[in-house]
Amino acid sequence: MEKLQLGFGGFSCKGVKEENQDAFAAYLPKDHYADVKGGVAALADGVSVCARGREAAITCVTNFIQDYYQTPPTWTVKRAAGKVLHGLNRWCHGQHDYEHGGHSQMITTFSGMIFKSTSGFIFHAGDSRITRFQGGELEQLTKDHVSRQGGKNVLTRAMGIEAHLDVDLTNVELQQKDLFVFTSDGVHEFLSNKTIKQLLTAAGSLEERAKNIVDEALRLGSNDNLTCLLVEVQNLPLADLDEHSKQINRLAIPPALEVGMKLEGYRIIQTVFNGTRSSLYKVVNDEDGKVFGLKTPSQNFADDPVFLAGFLREEWVGQHIKNSNVMGIYKRKEDARFMYHICEYIDGQTLRQWMLDNPEPSLEQVRKIITQLITALRVLQRKDMVHRDVKPENVMITHQGEVKLIDFGTVLVKALAETNSLPVEKVVVGAVHYIAPEYLIKHTSSHQSDMFSVATVIYEMLTGSLPFKAFKYQDYIPVSYSEWMYQPLNKYRTDLPPWLDLTLRKALQPNPELRYQSYSEFLQDLSQPNKGMLRAVAKRPLLERDPLLFYKALCVGQFVLICMLLAFQ
Known part of the structure; x- marks a missing residue:
């Protein structure tokens, strides 16, 4: 080597x-x-x-x-x-x-x-x-x-x-x-x-x-x-491959596994899911009887080095993050012949399922979940990492209410990126409805990109809808920040306070320079009204603050004027 x-x-x-x-x-x-x-x-x-x-x-x-x-x-x-x-x-x-x-x-x-x-x-x-x-x-x-x-x-x-x-x-x-x-x-x-x-x-x-x-x-x-x-x-080492991507040629992708089968000492006791990209199994280690999750890549991606490198890098990322709100990933055996992860088994449901079960949650319920999610993302930020795929499917909630961030296959590790040690990504990674605009337009990511995704999740948790009007057609990639058209919260829920809309509107600014600069700032404004933003809104003309109310008032004024003119005729 x-x-x-x-x-x-x-x-x-x-x-x-x-x-x-x-x-x-x-x-x-x-x-x-x-x-x-x-x-x-x-x-x-x-x-x-x-x-x-x-x-x-x-x-x-x-x-x-x-x-x-x-x-x-x-x-x-x-x-x-x-x-x-x-x-x-x-x-x-x-x-x-x-x-x-x-x-x-x-x-x-x-x-x-x-x-x-x-x-x-x-x-x-x-x-x-x-x-x-x-x-x-x-x-x-x-x-x-x-x-x-x-x-x-x-x-x-x-x-x-x-x-x-x-x-x-x-x-x-x-x-x-x-x-x-x-x-x-x-x-x-x-x-x-x-x-x-x-x-x-x-x-x-x-x-x-x-x-x-x-x-x-x-x-x-x-x-x-x-x-x-x-x-x-x-x-000099090879410039185009990091240590984990070098394992692609050495490790074999496991076949589809069934209950009762074994893979290098782990016995399958349940199939959690089989997806197009990966499969997850509940397993028990025959040596000590401990229960884990075992994740394998799909055979569909056997010839995709970018996906496989990301899968292997996920193990490295998980091992370098120790936090109760982040799914733990453990080291494979040194003599492993197959490509898989041994991870913490999370007994619970995805945030997506929680949203289906709670279609109109209270702000307090949402805050309790999001605070834990942001705790996980702040750990990544301190490690110079960006998740890049924050969405309801990648957030688990245990039966005890503990939130776990999962799926690190798309994580940007800046320590690897700075030496060109990552495979070239020919397409954007992550779910398009949650991806930050700067990643789609400029292919750049930071903790503010994850913040944008979190704000999108919050908006969807509260309303059941996404915060921006649909683009021209499916899979369309905008070319300008102006193409993201924010929809006010009161379009879907009139019971939510106006200051919350200001908070989400700022966190969802298409231009990252206009967003919150830190998670702590964002969390603060999710907890109580930002008086500075409220004063700034109050000083704006009615046309900017509430265009609908402005035009209603204009119509009423025109109606009164017409009535007065008719009365004098």
């Missing part, structure tokens, strides 16, 4: 100074984290005028690597590294020393790079550098954040200077044999590109070449600390 392989070599010295305030480190895990999180390299150059510059450099380099690997594997590189860097920056900025002017005494440049799949992610602040040596040419990938003052370079950006960190983020596509050169300014300020290229192509290990670069800069008069770190891309 092709895996990411990196080579490291570095050297650092204090040069003519009394203390070395540079720091560097690099790491590539040997376990599955190499696939999930990738490798990391970082260099920092502590600011010499600060009493704790060396401590700042060492802290930022070591903690960046350690803390990055502690972030959830579902997070994107941008989110994970960004969280770590902003936390480190706050720590450095807070180390004031009033004996030295009251400013932070922990300031350092930072240049870090995460190598994940076939992509490189660069995070940079300051004047240390990352340069790529590819095809015999050097390309500087970072920008020096300095200004020239009095003949000297003064840092305009670095870790610890300000409470808010402004960090450059750059993405690069990796190629085999790429060589990334990390240097502090004590090196690159004294060496030409021609000299660096000559030293990089000379014989010797990466560590020897890094030392030669430092030594040459020192020989040419460097008056600063000197550090050079080299990272070589020795092997």
